[in-house]
Amino acid sequence: MNALAKILEWPIEPTDLLGLALWDAADIARATGGVAFGDFQVSGVEIDSRDVVPGDLFFALKGESMDGHRFVDMAFARGATAVVVDRPVDGPHVLVQDTSTALELLAKAARNRVDATVIGVTGSVGKTGVKEAIFAALDRSSRGKAHRSVKSYNNHVGVPLSLARMAARSRFGVFEMGMNHAGEIRALTAQVRPHVAVITAIAPAHIENLGSLEGIADAKAEIFEGLEPGGVAIIPADSPQFDRLKAAAEQRRITVVSFGRAAHANVRLLDAVPAPGGGSLVTADLGARRICYTVAEPGEHWITNSLAVMAAVGAAGGDLGAAGIALAEMQGLKGRGQRHSIPAPAGDGSGRALLIDESYNANPASMRVTLAQLGATPARRRIAVLGAMKELGEHGPAYHAALIEPLEASGADFAILVGGEMQALADELGKAANGALGKDIGFAHCGTAAEALDALRAHGVEGGDAILVKGSNSVGLGTLVAALAQQKD
Known part of the structure; x- marks a missing residue:
């Protein structure tokens, strides 16, 4: 059999039949309930005209002191293919009643169309680094078919924006969720609908608004409310709030996987020693097996973070070997190490x-x-x-x-x-x-x-x-x- 014949016999997967564009005009109009003016395809979604690159769809969002419609011309000048607006403009656009609602509707359509395992990450500290490490592991094992929220896009605008950017071909999606008031995680997890929900840690961040560590734990535990049937909750075994988090998950009949140094942890640290060149060499017990891997990032907190990563990747059906490589290659993020x-x-x-x-x-x-x-x-x-x-x-x-x-x-x-x-x-x-x-x-x-x-x-x-x-x-x-x-x- 020659090479061409082998290529032609390559098995076709369902995702191979999907379009290569992120969105086309008809899909955007259908998802948002808007009217498309022009026939176009877009490769990205953006809300800041300064960050627009050629091929993007620009949402002209309106805030308390700023109206994105003022920057439509700038978006087109920077290469936007089309814009989503609440008033007619020159150039390809989708006309909707409210652009913020339209973004949420496009996010909902993105979540509905993917056949992907979705991981949600929250916590008082470490959530961005853990999110990035989980993504790196899953992206490696899926050969580029993983998606995640970039930077710290973890609020009521960042989460729907990140969802709207998820390609139909994605096999994994990793989304960060933040909050500073009770109820905010509840709204975000309803959009993300994760299969795996990770809480990295409970600490006195935003205690001014939540009153106590118990209040913070309850607010973070809202992430469990959006879990898909059969979902998994990943929680810190060493936290004083462990029992509270576990009870919140079990109340919803969710499988709980804990991580940490405690004897009862499902993903338990056995040993950590300094690694040559920095970082740590970690040995962990996952119950059915033990694994040894290197964590490039320095600090005791990254040893604990790595256990959360391993727990999440395992729960998502990912490759633990790829997770180990990802942790060994992780470099500090801007503003975070x-x-x-x-x-x-x-x-x-x-x-x-x-x-x-x-x-x-x-x-x-x-x-x-x-x-x-x-x-x-x-x-x-x-x-x-x-x-x-x-x-x-x-x-x-x-x-x-x-x-x-x-x-x-x-x-x-x-x-x-x-x-x-x-x-x-x-x-x-x-x-x-x-x-x-x-x-x-x-x-x-x-x-x-x-x-x-x-x-x-x-x-x-x-x-x-x-x-x-x-x-x-x-x-x-x-x-x-x-x-x-x-x-x-």
């Missing part, structure tokens, strides 16, 4: 310093683990640039003051504190400087990210230094990271 080597004079003479970018988000739990990671990082000097933690309400001063313990344990030589909420930690550092017998931590307290950059430059970055930058996104420490990372030799 990405590492930069930046030029630095003097010091140890290496000419380089390490910049750890954790600038996207912060809460008491993630601050603690990231400071521990700084402490485990070999360095001549350690500098911590810490931004305020938001949405802690009346608990804020206590949580900020309590950072003194992990900060001291990290071996930090100097700290730059950013934001008014950090006054509580500044006060504690002042007390320690006046009365402690051990090593004092020098510090500066700044109001803005720009002032923090000036303070860091005044202190000086030298060869061999390790600089951790972490804070809530609204503090704007990403600009400080960008300024340092763009420095030339």
